[in-house]
Amino acid sequence: MLKKERITDKKSALLSATLTLVNNHGFHNAPMAKIAKLAGVSPATIYLYFEHKQDLINNLYLEVKKSFSDSAFSGYEDEMSVKKGFEIIWFNIANYKLNHVSEATFLSQCDNSPTIDEAIRIEGLKNLQPLLDLWERGKKEGIIKPLSAFILYAHTVYPLSFLLEMQEREIFTLDEKVKGEMFQVAWDAIKM
Structure with a gap:
């Protein structure tokens, strides 16, 4: 042992x-x-x-992506309303990014770099399946705009990375009030 x-x-x-x-x-x-x-x-x-550096980077990506996803779906249940489920997931993601800055920074770099092997990137995306399923249900129920998951993610989750970067530079503060405002903007961006 x-x-x-x-x-x-x-x-x-x-x-x-x-x-x-x-x-x-x-x-x-x-x-x-x-x-x-x-x-x-x-x-x-x-x-x-x-095996090599790429293997190390890919393993790190998958480990961080799993940690991110485990946190993102904490407290979420499939039978929740679309808005409530999205709200829980969104706030979990925001809190993860605020409390795990190194990991969030790494994931952001991975999102903006060809360094991660495409097969590994696809594997990492599987960790987000509950969010993708929620959005799909929301589209079928006419609650969420019928847009690609990439567009939905870009308008709801990706802005957090930008604001967290501004907070790291100490030119913006992402407090509870701002998080509430951001969630509302994210929800308004994708709801019908």
């Missing part, structure tokens, strides 16, 4: 180091040697867990 814990610790340390380096220096300026050094392991250790 102790050996497995040590393995998990090293793998977690590598993923954490990668998250830090990618967020601070970008994908291309996070070489394996720096990742290993920051994780406190030898460079050869990386290859016990990951």
